[in-house]
Amino acid sequence: MKSSGWSKSWIQQIVFTGPATVAFAIIVALPFFMGMYYSFFDWNGVSDNLKFVGLGNFTAIFQDEAFINSFIFTSKFTVATVILSNLVGFILALLLTQPVKSRNVLRTIFFMPNVIGGLLLGFIWQFIFIKGFSAVGEKTGWALFNLPWLGDETTAFWGVVIVTIWSTAGYLMVIYISALINVPKDLMEAASIDGATAMQKLRHITVPLIMPAVTIALFLALSWSFKSFDIILSLTKGGPYNSTQSVALNIYTEAFQNNNYGLGTAKALVFFVIVAIITSLQVWLTKSREVQA
Amino acid sequence: MEQSRYRGTTLILEIIGVLLALVFLVPFYFLVSNAFKKYGDILLDSAALPNPWTVDNFTRAWDIMSFPASFMNSLIITVTTIIGLAVISSMAAYRMVRHSSKYNNLLFAVFVAAMVIPFQSIMIPLITVAANLNLTNSLSGLWFAYMGFGSSMTIFLYHGFVKSIPLEIEESATVDGCSPYGVFWRIVFPLLKPMTVTIIILNSLWVWNDFLLPDLMLGEGQRTIPLSTYAFFGQYTKQWDLALAGLVMGVLPILIFFLMLQRHIIEGITAGSVKG
Incomplete structure (x- = not known):
């Protein structure tokens, strides 16, 4: 009797958790550990002969100029997009928490770009930068629109930043709105009676009260930007001269175009460590906020 | 005033x-x-x-992209993935909360920890694994891969929600002779509905728009909308008339989905990101 109860419990355990565990083990856990193993080998992905190279791939990474450049690009791009998309998202949220009549329509419009996948977004903007901007430049004569947007390293960088802001600001706006509507009205009114200006209220009441949302939004933007791939692939393909190649795109190119699977997995491992540090920081900060709330 | x-x-x-x-x-x-x-x-x-x-661009792009086939592939993979993930993840999360043994706590910790792994850092060996298990070149193989990648976050979200469901209802159902499976499907799963809606929305947007995983797993013959758009753009570079018509067709389904369910989508995304 006792043993049948035990086996019943195990059958339930397998029925409830088995399918998810098996799929996860094969698709995520196994490749994760295999990646660690392969990163010590010279391997082209096709042939069975793996040549052990020890830490060779890792030393190669730090001499790989393309990888280092992609890392520098990704860092600069992350700083720019995290600051700007949060700024835009926050300003939009402030606007939409005022009693403007069109706020529901506006919220829909600002959020809309976010539901379109990065690959399609990049293609849409490729057309706008190449053809749309020049048409606007001809009509208005504004020099800004006559620049060779995707053909020059500096403007291509800002091009990718602009598209990323356009796609993510609405999402961050939604997070800020849900925090802003919970700021107590009586606190704002009391401050107004005491003669606080709008700027003072924003700095000393609103911002401190919505800090939890700021933390979430900052780190969401951080982890999206760091892993950026789709938008860059379709907008610039990493060009011109690899100047907009992100780390994710560099890994993809190394493995699937240069067929250096061993080196690719080593790069992927380095990438994982960096992203893990960033994302753990995100989880840790979000959790520390839960305790206070 | x-x-x-x-x-x-x-x-x-x-x-x-x-x-x-x-x-x-x-x-x-x-x-x-x-x-x-x-x-x-x-x-x-x-x-x-x-x-x-x-409308000439549209009729030509429709044929060249074989739009109906790509649309159907995208629809099939998205719908089967959201159903599969909701089923396997809600069951796993329920078991982990209600039987929090050492083993189950460790299992949950592993699922949550894996959320930080970026796709690009495991995609290379994944392709080797998938090829050896005959998971490549088929929608069912792609579906299985989505089960593995999606389960982490989906279990994490369900786990938090199951904890908020009072145990008393389940206990009285068990006393009345309901089996553990009956308790889950008839009582618990319906109570998870708000979280299921959030999860369906988050997973639909992810799977529908995903490019890299289907790109690596599917063969030439099978394309989802992002894949056919990518191939189409590569083939007709600077043929803007065709390319733009193709893009409009690619964007339209997800925009209609968003405009129809926008209140749920925005609420679901807020709930998902604040809890995640």
């Missing part, structure tokens, strides 16, 4: 808001208006409205 306050600063804010919205919509204007133009007209002036209008 409200009225007089509205007329002042709020009117200015309203105007600013509408102007900003127009800036956000400009890319859509360029996309749609040029998709209806002849190639020469696009080169001549891409900012003008189409004159004359043509």
Whole structure:
């Protein structure tokens, strides 16, 4: 009797958790550990002969100029997009928490770009930068629109930043709105009676009260930007001269175009460590906020 | 009072808001208006409205992209994935909460920890594993891969929600002779509905828009919408008339989905990101 109860419990355990565990083990856990193993080998992905190279791939990474450049690009791009998309998202949220009549329509419009996948977004903007901007430049004569947007390293960088802001600001706006509507009205009114200006209220009441949302939004933007791939692939393909190649795109190119699977997995491992540090920081900060709330 | 306050600063804010919205919509204007133009007209002036209008681009892109097939592939993989993930993840999360043994706590910790692994850092060995298990070149193989990748976050979200469900209802059902499976499917799963809606939305947007995983797993013959758009763009570089029509068709289904369910989508995304 006792043993049948035990086996019943195990059958339930397998029925409830088995399918998810098996799929996860094969698709995520196994490749994760295999990646660690392969990163010590010279391997082209096709042939069975793996040549052990020890830490060779890792030393190669730090001499790989393309990888280092992609890392520098990704860092600069992350700083720019995290600051700007949060700024835009926050300003939009402030606007939409005022009693403007069109706020529901506006919220829909600002959020809309976010539901379109990065690959399609990049293609849409490729057309706008190449053809749309020049048409606007001809009509208005504004020099800004006559620049060779995707053909020059500096403007291509800002091009990718602009598209990323356009796609993510609405999402961050939604997070800020849900925090802003919970700021107590009586606190704002009391401050107004005491003669606080709008700027003072924003700095000393609103911002401190919505800090939890700021933390979430900052780190969401951080982890999206760091892993950026789709938008860059379709907008610039990493060009011109690899100047907009992100780390994710560099890994993809190394493995699937240069067929250096061993080196690719080593790069992927380095990438994982960096992203893990960033994302753990995100989880840790979000959790520390839960305790206070 | 409200009225007089509205007329002042709020009117200015309203105007600013509408102007900003127009800036956000400009890319859509360029996309749609040029998709209806002849190639020469696009080169001549891409900012003008189409004159004359043509739907020729759409009929040609529809055939070249084999749009109905890509659309069906995208739809099948998205629908089966969201169903599969909701089923396996809610069951796993339920078991982990209600039988929090050492083993189950460790299992949950592993699922959560894996959320930090970026796709690009395991995609290379994944392709080797998938090829050896015959998971490549088929929608069912792709579906299985989504089960593995999606389960972490889906279990994490369900786990938090199951904890908030009172145990008493389940206990009384068990006393009345209901099996553990009956308790879950008849009592617990319906109570998880708000979280299921959030999860369906988050997973639909992810799977529908995903490019890299289907790109690596599916063969030439099978394409989802992002894949066929990518191939189409590569083939017809600078043939803007065809490319833009293809893009409009690619964007339309997800935009319609969003506009129809926008309240749920925005709420679901807020709930998912604040808890995640």
